[in-house]
Amino acid sequence: MPRTKSTCLRASDFIEPAIFLKPNCPVTGKSYIARLFHHLSTQRRKFPVRRLLTHITPLRRFTMFTLAATLTLTSLGGAVGHAQEKLAPVPSDSQPADQTTEPVVIVTLGSLNQLTQDINYITDAFGVPQFGGTFEIMSGMFARGIDRDLPVGVLVPLVDGAPEPIAMLPTSDVKQVLKQLEAQTGPVDELDDGTLVINVGANVVFIRQVGNWAIVARNRNVLDQAPADPTAIISAMGTDYDLAIRLDLQQIPAQVRDALIGQLRQGFNQAMQQQGGPDADQARQMAEQSMDQLEQVVSQTDDLMIGLNIDGSNREIVLDASFTAVPGTELATVYQGQKPIPSSYSMVIRDDAAGYLHAASSISPETLKQAKAGIENALKMAGSALGQIDELSEADVEDATDMIKRITDLTLKSYEDGKVDMGAVLLTDANVMQFALGTYVADGAEAASIVKDIANKLEGRGDAPRFEFDRDTYKGVVLHLIEADIPADADELRKVFGETVRVHLGTGEKSLYAALGDASVPLMMEMIDSAAGDNQPTAKHLAQFELNMMPILQFAQSIESNDAILTMIDSLSRASDAGTLRVLSSAIDNGQSTRIVIRDGMLRAIGAAYRQAQQKKMQEGNF
Template identity: 25%
Template sequence: MKRTQVLTLLVAALLGVFAFGASQSAMAELTKPMATISFSGHDAVISDIDYLGKLGDNPDLAMVAEGFLAAATQGKGLDGLDKARPWGVALFPNPTDPTEEPTVVLFIPVTDAKKLLAVLNEAGMETKDGADGAVQIVLPDAPMELHAKQIGTWAFVTNKKDYLGDMPADPLAWLGGTEAKYDIALRVIVQNIPGTLRETFVQQLEFLLQMAAMQSPNQAAAAQMQQVVAQIKRMANELDAVTVGAAINDASGKTYLDVEVTAVSGTETAQDFARVKPAPSRMSGFYVPEATVVIQSVATMSKDEIARAVESVKSAHGQFVEELANQDLPEEQLSKVKKVIGDLVNIATKTIEGGKTDLGASLWLDADKAAVVVGSLIVDGKELEATLKEMVELAVAETPELASMIQLNAAEFEGISLHTFTMPVPPVDERETVVELIGETVEAVVGTSEDAVYVAIGRDAMAKLKAAISGSKSSAGENVLPSRMSLAVTPLVRFIGKVVPNEEAKFQMEMVAGMLEQAGSENHVLMTVEPVANGMRQRIEIEQGILKMLGTMSKMATQGMSPMP
């Protein structure tokens, strides 16, 4: 299991325990929230809606949104709210008894809290005047009571009325700056979660993983699960904070979702994160921006990651050998297949134990262009070449006609041996679609060198592979991000429209692809991993063309609606 997979599991589990078990916490101060939610403010959100509407030729979208808000509040809108400033929610552990509910504080910028509370009355919530200017809010059909009070230019709403006198002059300090970076963000401050709650989280997660391991007959998988548990135990104590934030049309005009994870300085987890940094890649030519799907990764693995990856390869190998035993192959053939598979596993294991990954890949799904190219560093390319020859001998022995289709050492390019395979497209289902994508002939090329392997399959495979190799050579000294991926949505949607059997789905895909094409060439979803201080940030960015398409769809959805006067 890779670092990003473990982080995803850890973040999901932390947030789940936070929501389920926050009542078990035992911190004592309102200065250290366990978690916060930040909201950039009313005006910022309306501006984002207006931005999306104008992109999609729906300039009234923000007015429609304001109209719905006015209708929901009997025409009062959010009277009394300071619409220009951000607001948020903070969760604090119970200061005296870990079995009691935590303290929740909602803080809202106001010009007049009484006017804003009047809006709640219109929404069916009852308010009662209390002591010292406080107001009790009774939620309909709910046992919880909330208490509100205006202090300066802030209205504080909490489930603990005794704390209303302890509120800070500037509650934005609780948010750690997320209100300025994102339109909306959730931040879990792991180090502010009581140790007992973190222990509960680890115990619950360990139980779930043990149950999953018990269901697996593979001992290697069970061992890998134990390694994951050990790492999560460490990270639960060493993580500093986890932030999930979204921004629309930020200062640079970008729209994205971030997941940022940081560790306590000086810990082993912080050292692991320090490995996530830009580095030179020998496979940058395989990152072709014009392709439909493009991936690149360059990284140095930790000892834990190496151990988990090796266990994963062993587990897959064991499962394959078990399945192979059920194929009723002749003993001699079975022995040869096992040897080839064992050699491949040995190469993969040695490569993993080398501790470095350098991979690039591009996939084209356009009509007349469908192909894939992949390049990766490995530890022993010559051993792979020898194993490839053994695989060819096995295949030809079983299917002699393959001999005329396979050519080992067909060419050499930049010191790389190139081996080719060509065959006519067989009479398969949807053959016409396959031919439209890759042509009448299936073309594949495998390249091997001392420490790398290269693969290309599809239309113009040889030309695409040579171009990627040349591009990699010319940019070999340039630093690249630890991980990056680009997904071109328009050709992907068109491809789905070609291969789905359902006619209605085909029509819908063509309609969406048409809207995307009208929106322009900025139709990518971009995914990157970058280092931050003591941590890493994963970002998913959505380009403007996709937002234009979403704006156009919102116009279709809101046609006939008009904002309230």
């Protein structure tokens, strides 16, 4: 898509590796990083509530870390392009590089046998087994001489400050492998010491046979930097994952990281100069806080690992991600204070659930400090954004801003108690859905007061919900009710809830509960019973989420029959699971790990839905 003359920024720039190294826009004169900051800042102003929430949740730290790691990799990758002249092939009589770091990046690819098995599984699960067969045939044709039981690895150390990739191929006869590629690379030259030389496009590549491995690099002397036994470095990652990447940020010289931060700050300053409007000062202050946290992440992160495994034997896809901070740093202190705790809401973790969400974690003082830093500016921006909505009067804006502040204050007060403890669960059956949640709050009476004040503000409006407070008490929890009429044209909602949706609330001394619909009240009572018991179990994870497609699809089909849903149910009925998606977040030393698991049933259901959609297009003539 061509760049528009107004911004010179396109969507692909957000994933383009060299975005931060591109020249200024010829139309506006602004750098690409400045335009990126400008875009992010304007989006932030459009969604102040979301921005407010990210200031007070652990998700913000994860987002900041991911951005920092991406930008660091971008900076490192860009350095490769700018160092082409410096990294030209080194003559045989040159001295080896004087300064070589440990690998900054390690990339592994699973063995051919492992990849073949897993690709056959995933293509079969999606209903396109022919693609798996194609991969098996192609790998057999072009990988002769490669050991099919060992992974492939790439190490990227810094040599004299510049990244130098070193590839390691498992083969005891690399000449046989190269012979198959002569049509693409031309004949192989052999130097006096046995080093092989080939041309790959405009690049010269050096290859050396070391035992049962072929070592490949752009720089002849860098071959000496390869490990004597590659399996000691890459075997674990290569066996556990089909594709894995490990980034060691502390191996990147401080001056490179400082240069990256300098680029970010320059782009930030350019973007902030373009800011206008009534909330420009708040936007700048909030962005400055974000920059400070991003700088902390870049400078204090130790390593990042991401691994993807298509596990044919267990019939699932697993994505692992973990990161750690440098021990003794402020960032490490944040994560050291984040541990699983005893939970009042662990009952939501149940085998018969269509879905659940559970989180039970301690909160460090450093986390609370970072959350508080952005709250005041976020509230000001929220008030400014509400003031720009034409449908709201000045009094409405003032009331809404006040409610946001009270909710935020209550959330921060709960965080000050040093923990997060919450659970939500969804159960479904034919024509019946139950949903309930419970969460710890520092002051349940204040939570009830906020809802009552909202009811007072809405009183007299024709379309306002109806409120009934203090209807009953159950085990110290005061019960309330909110009712709202469903519009006549909302046919699907009426099929689920009837003409009126009823939300039941419960407020305890240190708790808040909600149940959606009358059928969910027994589930909420069960949750209250569980929370009132002694010896609450300690959570196994900081947070966990699970979704099962089969009960949700069966409920949807019972409400209104649909061919696509029926196709997915039929596919799930032949799977070994209920179409499960699971996300687990765990504490590790000085950091955090996350595992995402997609089970076989969900893959087959998605594949079935896709195939049915394609068949429908063909029948309708929409090729």
